[in-house]
Amino acid sequence: MVVDGRVGTCSSGEPESSDSLRTFGAVVQALREFQGLSREEFGDLVGFSKHTVASVELGRRMPDVDFVEAAERALGNTGALRRGAEYLERQPGLAAWFRRWAALEKLAINLFNYECRMIPGLLQTEAYARQLFADELPPLNDEQIEANWAARAERQKLLRERPNTAFNFILEEHVLLRRTGGVQVTRESIDHLLEVGELRNVEIQIMPLEQPSHAGLHGPIALLETPKHKWFGYSEGQESGQLISDPKGISVLQSRYARIRSQALTIQDSVSLLQRMRGDL
DSSP states (O other): OOOOOOOOBOTTSSBOOOHHHHHHHHHHHHHHHHTTOOHHHHHHHHTSOHHHHHHHHTTOSOOOHHHHHHHHHHTTOOSHHHHHHTTOOOOTTOOGGGHHHHHHHTTOSEEEEEESSSOOGGGOOHHHHHHHHHTOSSOOOHHHHHHHHHHHHHHHTHHHHOTTSEEEEEEEHHHHHTOTTOHHHHHHHHHHHHHHTTSTTEEEEEEOSOOSSOTTTTOOEEEEEOTTOOEEEEEEETTEEEEEOOHHHHHHHHHHHHHHHHHSOOHHHHHHHHHHHHHHO
């Protein structure tokens, strides 16, 4: 289960400095200076301004994935920066394996999500999310549950705060038939799906329970496109997650998602099914 969350920020909008940020920045600076590059020269190589480079090196700015990947290539492809970036953003409510995806999600111009286990985090009601947190093993304490919900609620703002980002969600019908949290929680969840689905930038489709041909049997799929038109995927398992950037892997996920999208109910038929399910409760 993803326990996703947000990074603390200061008044300037940049992440609060931390030991991990300062350490990462020091490594970038050391590698840059070893290559004999000024901040401006290095910035030209990686496609960022010298001011951004300075902010990263001083531990005042969280490096995004594009910065890390470009810096790796420019500084010798040692793998040190990629590994170091995995230890950033240790904040309450954010699973370690989910950090880089959460950072990319904030920038995405297209985001696709097929889910067969639960309602996606971006679409969960508070009651539904709290039931998931209550079911965690080992059990969470009250403080952890509150932190997790606060992080998830903050993340959900993306749907309304990024109206130019296109969101497409495909949910299996059985996710709602399970009635996680009970009948009332399920009613609220369906009402919420119908409400969010009215946003111009959000599409919600349901994969019907009876579907003889199904391209999603390998499991959930998450895909996104960055403003620089680079695609990333994300795959999650028990206590682990993998960010996928390899073009071949992305191509496979895109093909599967396109097939799933064509096999799911249309948006209007999905609304009709949700309304019928709501009436049956």
